Amino acid sequence: MSKSETKVLHALERVGGFASAQELHMVLKRNQEAIGLTTVYRALQSLVADKSVDLLRREDGEAIYRLCGDAHHHHLVCKNCGKTVEIEGGVIEKWAQKSGEEHGFRDIGHTAEIFGICSDC
Numbered sequence: 260m261s262k263s264e265t266k267v268l269h270a271l272e273r274v275g276g277f278a279s280a281q282e283l284h285m286v287l288k289r290n291q292e293a294i295g296l297t298t299v300y301r302a303l304q305s306l307v308a309d310k311s312v313d314l315l316r317r318e319d320g321e322a323i324y325r326l327c328g329d330a331h332h333h334h335l336v337c338k339n340c341g342k343t344v345e346i347e348g349g350v351i352e353k354w355a356q357k358s359g360e361e362h363g364f365r366d367i368g369h370t371a372e373i374f375g376i377c378s379d380c
Contacts, residue, residue, distance in 0.1 A: 266292050267302040277323040318374050337377035
């Protein structure tokens with residue numbers, strides 16, 4: 260793991276939830292870390308590829324990141340406050356597999372984010 264990736268992981272730990280690359284860059288700058296925004300993006304891409312970090316797209320399309328659990332999961336995301344909850348996706352898993360097979364696809368994968376308004380909002 261590169262020094263940049265380690266710095267970004269520590270920033271994600273400090274945030275404790277989802278954050279954009281720009282937000283992580285600001286956290287790093289506040290902690291006197293010498294790292295550019297482009298380097299933060301590269302580190303995040305590598306960490307997502309390694310499955311160390313979750314990538315989620317907000318409803319407006321902005322990418323946000325957080326430390327990842329080991330199991331495949333999906334997210335419920337509040338459109339107001341951004342609160343995010345990991346959920347199991349048994350029905351989604353079966354639907355994705357069946358849909359892919361019906362159209363002749365193999366090696367099927369997917370992501371799913373469900374947006375709504377949380378009970379706190």
